[in-house]
Amino acid sequence: MTNLVDIRNLSRSFGAVSVLKGIDLQIAPGEFVALLGRSGSGKSTLLRMLAGLDEGTADRLHLPPRRSVVFQEPRLMPWKTVLDNVTLGVDGKTVDERAQQTLDDVGLSHRKHAWPLTLSGGEAQRAALARALVRKPELLLLDEPFASLDALTRLRMHSLVFDLWRKHGPAVLLVTHDVWEAIALADRILVLGDGHFTKEVRVPVSHPRRRSDPELARIEADLLSELGVEPLTV
Amino acid sequence: MSDMPLPLTGADRPINEAVRPSSGRRFLGLGRRLISPLLLLVLWQVLSATGILPARILAGPTDIIAAAQRLIASGELITGLMVSFLRVLAGFSIALVAGVVLALVAGVSRIGDLLIDPPIQMLKAMPFLGLLPLFILWFGIGETPKIGLVAFGAVFPIYLTLLGGIRGVDKKLVEAGRTLGLSNLGIIRHIFIPGALPSLLVGIRYGLSVAWLSLVVGEQINASSGIGQIITYARDFLQTDVIVVCLMVYALMGLVTDGLVRLVEAHALRWRPQVLA
Numbered sequence A: 001m002t003n004l005v006d007i008r009n010l011s012r013s014f015g016a017v018s019v020l021k022g023i024d025l026q027i028a029p030g031e032f033v034a035l036l037g038r039s040g041s042g043k044s045t046l047l048r049m050l051a052g053l054d055e056g057t058a059d060r061l062h063l064p065p066r067r068s069v070v071f072q073e074p075r076l077m078p079w080k081t082v083l084d085n086v087t088l089g090v091d092g093k094t095v096d097e098r099a100q101q102t103l104d105d106v107g108l109s110h111r112k113h114a115w116p117l118t119l120s121g122g123e124a125q126r127a128a129l130a131r132a133l134v135r136k137p138e139l140l141l142l143d144e145p146f147a148s149l150d151a152l153t154r155l156r157m158h159s160l161v162f163d164l165w166r167k168h169g170p171a172v173l174l175v176t177h178d179v180w181e182a183i184a185l186a187d188r189i190l191v192l193g194d195g196h197f198t199k200e201v202r203v204p205v206s207h208p209r210r211r212s213d214p215e216l217a218r219i220e221a222d223l224l225s226e227l228g229v230e231p232l233t234v
Numbered sequence B: 001m002s003d004m005p006l007p008l009t010g011a012d013r014p015i016n017e018a019v020r021p022s023s024g025r026r027f028l029g030l031g032r033r034l035i036s037p038l039l040l041l042v043l044w045q046v047l048s049a050t051g052i053l054p055a056r057i058l059a060g061p062t063d064i065i066a067a068a069q070r071l072i073a074s075g076e077l078i079t080g081l082m083v084s085f086l087r088v089l090a091g092f093s094i095a096l097v098a099g100v101v102l103a104l105v106a107g108v109s110r111i112g113d114l115l116i117d118p119p120i121q122m123l124k125a126m127p128f129l130g131l132l133p134l135f136i137l138w139f140g141i142g143e144t145p146k147i148g149l150v151a152f153g154a155v156f157p158i159y160l161t162l163l164g165g166i167r168g169v170d171k172k173l174v175e176a177g178r179t180l181g182l183s184n185l186g187i188i189r190h191i192f193i194p195g196a197l198p199s200l201l202v203g204i205r206y207g208l209s210v211a212w213l214s215l216v217v218g219e220q221i222n223a224s225s226g227i228g229q230i231i232t233y234a235r236d237f238l239q240t241d242v243i244v245v246c247l248m249v250y251a252l253m254g255l256v257t258d259g260l261v262r263l264v265e266a267h268a269l270r271w272r273p274q275v276l277a
């Protein structure tokens, strides 16, 4: 199977500061990849390049044409209703139907005529997710989309994203700070540090994943130490 | 020396206003604030009726009301009003189109900004009402200088506020728009214009007040029609009552057009929490 994303020797610097120093990244169709790394390690920079929002140098930069992004903030157009936000920039006769369907998928059909500024944080982020999915992306880019949500809402969003991934089948690149979030969702976890991937871990555990699973606990400890955090010993 | 405390009481009045609590109290406060204007009106009427204030300086309130009724009954006022209103409409439409186009170009393109903004900033510094003699030399004394003056005066507030609004549009939304596959035109249409609309509406309201002001000045020159003509005629015959009626009509039209824009505003900005609440 050919890779959906195939990137070789990707670099990006801001002035004299090299943020990405020759990264290789392959993502298979439908694969769920999580990207961890300390703050400032360049995760957003990499994701923005995949989204086409930033330019760098690469020997090879093969990307699917249909890519969608969800940022940490919902970035909905406040002057458009939820439904109009979801359909913004999408052509075709069946757009409205599909948008309704997608809003249904994220559990937001009852708020489709609402103004974005009246939504709760979780609702706004679900609207942003619907807006990304209605474009039928082959690659879904998520830059810490749950970081500003409360812990309970975040857990609900995890299962929502997981279900949507199963249903719509895009490849996903999820940037996160939350090691457990990465473990609970991803097939493969990459750690970015000092301009390249310092670790790559596969998570060969079937879903639903329980936190008590010893295999997952071992991966978690491994990743935490890679990120420079020693697990608490009580 | 004895009037020393007066400036002080004047100075703390705004503070009292700011902390004024309930709407019931505010209503009472408004009633109180009407007392002195009403007293002045009575005083004015008394001075006029006793002949201390001659009508050739300023007609009394009852004379003014009578003049208004006369002007309305003869149809003169309505006709003049229509002519003046059309001048503002024409001049303001030109200003709106020009201001919006210029601000859009300057707002979304670096070269546009470089070419357009500096000359406008310089022209802005000019006291535009002083351009009237030039406008008369260029355009004669017909409709063109009047409409031109209205357009010239109103274009700056529209341009400046819209440009400020465009610059204030959240760049993160523009980025989101790109990831949604919007073209440059789509980004202008779906993000910059609606995002800058609140500022544009402020500019339109300000521009309209400048437009009416420009019209008042522009209509002083050889107006053969419109409110300006009624004023010129009244001046020649010392009819101060008619002049006051015309001034009130100008003020009223300014209020009406401002109210219309407020209506548009309430509808167009209903997505804003302030409007929703």
Ligand SMILES: Nc1ncnc2c1ncn2[C@@H]1O[C@H](COP(=O)(O)OP(=O)(O)OP(=O)(O)O)[C@@H](O)[C@H]1O
Pocket (backbone or CB within 6 Å): A014, A019, A037, A038, A039, A040, A041, A042, A043, A044, A045, A046
């Ligand atoms: N436009 C820019 N100009 C200059 N420096 C930048 C720019 N964008 C990012 N950087 C720098 O690049 C580095 C990586 O930034 P990036 O936002 O990718 O980090 P991150 O891994 O996403 O961090 P976080 O987890 O805090 O979001 C940082 O040191 C940042 O200061």
Ligand SMILES: [Mg+2]
Pocket (backbone or CB within 6 Å): A043, A044, A045, A143
């Ligand atoms: Mg980031």
